[in-house]
Amino acid sequence: MKKVYVNEERCLGCHLCEYYCAFANSGEAEFYKAFRLGRNAVPRIKVEDGNGINFAVQCRHCDDPLCMKNCIAGAISKVDGVVKIDHEKCVGCYTCVLSCPYGCVVADGGHSASKCELCTANGGIPQCVKGCINGAIVFEERGETA
Amino acid sequence: MKFDYVIVGNSAAAAGCIEGIREHDKKGSIAVISDEKYHIYSRPLISYLLKGDVKEKQMKYRPADFYKVNDVETLLGKRAVSVDSKTKQVQLESGEKIEYGKLLIATGSKPFVPPMDGLDSVKNHFSFMKLDDVKAIEKAVKKGAKVLIIGAGLIGLKAAEALEHYGCDMTVIDLADRILPSILDKQTSEIMQKHIEAHGVKFKLNTSAKSFNKNTATLTNGEELQFDILITAVGVRPNTELAESAGGKVERGQRDAAPNSVSGKAEPADNCLAARSNSIHARGFITDKKQAVKGVKNIWAAGDCTVSEDITTGTSHIIAIMPNAYAQGLVAGHNMAGAADRYERAFPMNAIGFFGLHIITAGNYTGDCYEEVDGENVKKLFSANDRLNGFILMGEKITRAGIYTALIREQTDLSTVDYDLLCKAPQLAAFAEEKRLDILSKGGGAA
Ligand SMILES: Cc1cc2nc3c(=O)[nH]c(=O)nc-3n(C[C@H](O)[C@H](O)[C@H](O)COP(=O)(O)OP(=O)(O)OC[C@H]3O[C@@H](n4cnc5c(N)ncnc54)[C@H](O)[C@@H]3O)c2cc1C
Numbered sequence: 001m002k003k004v005y006v007n008e009e010r011c012l013g014c015h016l017c018e019y020y021c022a023f024a025n026s027g028e029a030e031f032y033k034a035f036r037l038g039r040n041a042v043p044r045i046k047v048e049d050g051n052g053i054n055f056a057v058q059c060r061h062c063d064d065p066l067c068m069k070n071c072i073a074g075a076i077s078k079v080d081g082v083v084k085i086d087h088e089k090c091v092g093c094y095t096c097v098l099s100c101p102y103g104c105v106v107a108d109g110g111h112s113a114s115k116c117e118l119c120t121a122n123g124g125i126p127q128c129v130k131g132c133i134n135g136a137i138v139f140e141e142r143g144e145t146a
Numbered sequence: 147m148k149f150d151y152v153i154v155g156n157s158a159a160a161a162g163c164i165e166g167i168r169e170h171d172k173k174g175s176i177a178v179i180s181d182e183k184y185h186i187y188s189r190p191l192i193s194y195l196l197k198g199d200v201k202e203k204q205m206k207y208r209p210a211d212f213y214k215v216n217d218v219e220t221l222l223g224k225r226a227v228s229v230d231s232k233t234k235q236v237q238l239e240s241g242e243k244i245e246y247g248k249l250l251i252a253t254g255s256k257p258f259v260p261p262m263d264g265l266d267s268v269k270n271h272f273s274f275m276k277l278d279d280v281k282a283i284e285k286a287v288k289k290g291a292k293v294l295i296i297g298a299g300l301i302g303l304k305a306a307e308a309l310e311h312y313g314c315d316m317t318v319i320d321l322a323d324r325i326l327p328s329i330l331d332k333q334t335s336e337i338m339q340k341h342i343e344a345h346g347v348k349f350k351l352n353t354s355a356k357s358f359n360k361n362t363a364t365l366t367n368g369e370e371l372q373f374d375i376l377i378t379a380v381g382v383r384p385n386t387e388l389a390e391s392a393g394g395k396v397e398r399g400q401r402d403a404a405p406n407s408v409s410g411k412a413e414p415a416d417n418c419l420a421a422r423s424n425s426i427h428a429r430g431f432i433t434d435k436k437q438a439v440k441g442v443k444n445i446w447a448a449g450d451c452t453v454s455e456d457i458t459t460g461t462s463h464i465i466a467i468m469p470n471a472y473a474q475g476l477v478a479g480h481n482m483a484g485a486a487d488r489y490e491r492a493f494p495m496n497a498i499g500f501f502g503l504h505i506i507t508a509g510n511y512t513g514d515c516y517e518e519v520d521g522e523n524v525k526k527l528f529s530a531n532d533r534l535n536g537f538i539l540m541g542e543k544i545t546r547a548g549i550y551t552a553l554i555r556e557q558t559d560l561s562t563v564d565y566d567l568l569c570k571a572p573q574l575a576a577f578a579e580e581k582r583l584d585i586l587s588k589g590g591g592a593a
């Protein structure tokens with residue numbers, strides 16, 4: 001299955017992918033609107049800048065997803081390899097934020113939790129990858145064992 | 147009727163068990179028995195239902211076709227009264243006998259109501275554990291109703307939050323000197339108390355109800371309180387009768403209610419120095435690491451009716467939370483289906499919010515404390531001997547909490563990570579390069 005991977009040596013820590021991610025999931029038609037007018041769209045990808053290195057990290061769509069096992073509402077499921085949150089069911093308790101070992105679930109607007117779903121709801125091409133001008137994140141098949 | 151697998155209880159532990167069995171055995175017959183008549187639902191969501199955040203149909207813990215997909219026979223609305231481990235039969239209250247090959251007891255817990263004079267004379271007295279409790283409360287409650295809640299733990303406060311939204315006049319009393327004593331230390335408890343008070347809920351701490359005369363309570367501090375509705379949320383007791391009837395070993399855990407467990411009452415963890423007590427002497431099932439009940443054959447147990455060994459303290463107690471119940475059920479299911487599996491990473495943890503202020507906590511609060519306190523945004527990390535023992539995170543500090551949780555779960559040697567960096571913000575950059583690249587290059591193998 002295709003997933004998003006990082007090329008750490010290419011990442012400049014510009015955080016552009018975070019903006020593309022937040023915009024893609026904001027439901028807004030124009031980029032600036034996702035961040036202005038009192039809205040502050042939340043990215044599901046995180047660029048780390050600690051220890052003098054930069055890299056982007058988002059949901060690894062784990063083989064054994066702890067977020068899913070621990071969700072108190074049964075709102076998380078794995079569909080065709082993609083770990084997804086059902087926002088109809090999610091009550092925003094953030095047990096998934098507590099559980100994800102990689103810090104990949106974000107609290108989104110107080111009522112719900114959100115995470116990278118590989119842009120399956122946004123046309124299928126991860127917008128973070130599309131937007132990265134350095135090729136520091138790629139969307140590809142690496143034949144990991146499932 | 148005879149089934150290869152019989153499960154008593156139809157909640158988180160049962161879901162884990164069913165999914166665990168089906169990973170290894172697609173054919174064996176499974177039956178689920180529960181005295182609640184509903185499709186498997188998420189127990190914590192009862193407060194969200196009462197508050198109006200979710201509708202009943204959104205409470206399903208597993209999809210509507212769950213039993214069909216997993217080929218499970220349901221015997222709902224039926225109570226199991228005893229188990230005969232020799233003839234391998236579960237006796238139902240209805241008189242039916244259900245034969246099992248292997249049995250899981252996942253009976254959870256029931257509310258504990260301490261004896262209080264005159265309680266019988268109270269009109270509209272409820273517990274807050276079940277969907278039916280909410281249905282009953284909904285029938286009785288009116289806007290402006292005076293509600294008295296006994297117990298400022300997670301369950302009592304979740305009920306208070308829901309009913310405040312309903313427009314009720316809320317008072318919560320507790321014998322402890324602070325709210326949420328099982329998961330917060332004094333300082334964070336006070337911050338949360340102020341936050342909840344700002345939303346209209348009144349607290350009376352260091353006091354309890356001594357007696358009732360109809361809907362007037364006399365408190366131990368002498369005060370009298372009138373109310374329309376009473377909710378008791380003092381604590382819970384594990385349902386251990388079934389396993390006892392089968393000859394299973396039911397013992398008092400070394401410590402009963404764990405900090406961070408929903409039902410738990412623990413001693414104050416003041417100033418980063420947690421002291422814990424066995425203030426409620428409930429007894430849970432003793433199981434081995436495969437979740438098999440000690441003392442009997444072919445019987446397993448999982449969830450809130452069992453005691454778990456807490457890796458952060460080395461002591462055994464009931465860890466009454468969904469993740470623990472599910473994980474234990476899963477391990478039981480694997481073993482029941484003949485696959486080897488052990489549950490070895492139990493520890494208390496909790497994520498919960500009240501009136502928009504969220505807290506995430508885990509483990510125990512002993513050791514050195516790294517602390518950031520900025521209004522309602524709080525971080526406290528407790529470590530000793532190069533291990534993270536536990537943490538309290540509040541408000542904006544909950545971000546990426548799972549990275550801290552993983553340090554506890556994996557018992558990570560803190561000398562192998564950049565702990566100073568981790569204290570400032572949870573991040574993968576603090577891990578050794580090899581570990582970090584492993585995470586980023588793979589699909590993640592979270593265990
Ligand atoms: C209001 C509330 C809020 C909570 N919030 C959280 C939270 O935010 N996070 C969290 O992790 N946990 C929370 N919990 C705790 C969580 O609900 C429990 O840890 C979890 O439900 C335990 O699951 P279980 O499978 O062990 O048993 P239970 O959910 O207790 O289910 C046991 C079932 O067995 C049935 N049963 C018992 N005896 C018999 C019998 N003899 N015959 C037939 N049926 C029987 C019971 O009626 C019940 O349906 C909350 C609990 C409550 C009440």
Ligand code: SF4
Pocket residue numbers: 058059060061062065066067068083099100101102103104105115590592
């Ligand atoms: S959110 Fe975290 S735990 Fe869940 S699948 Fe993604 S990386 Fe794994």
Ligand code: SF4
Pocket residue numbers: 070071072073074075076085089090091092093094095096097112113
């Ligand atoms: S925040 Fe939502 S998705 Fe996450 S554990 Fe809670 S209910 Fe599940």
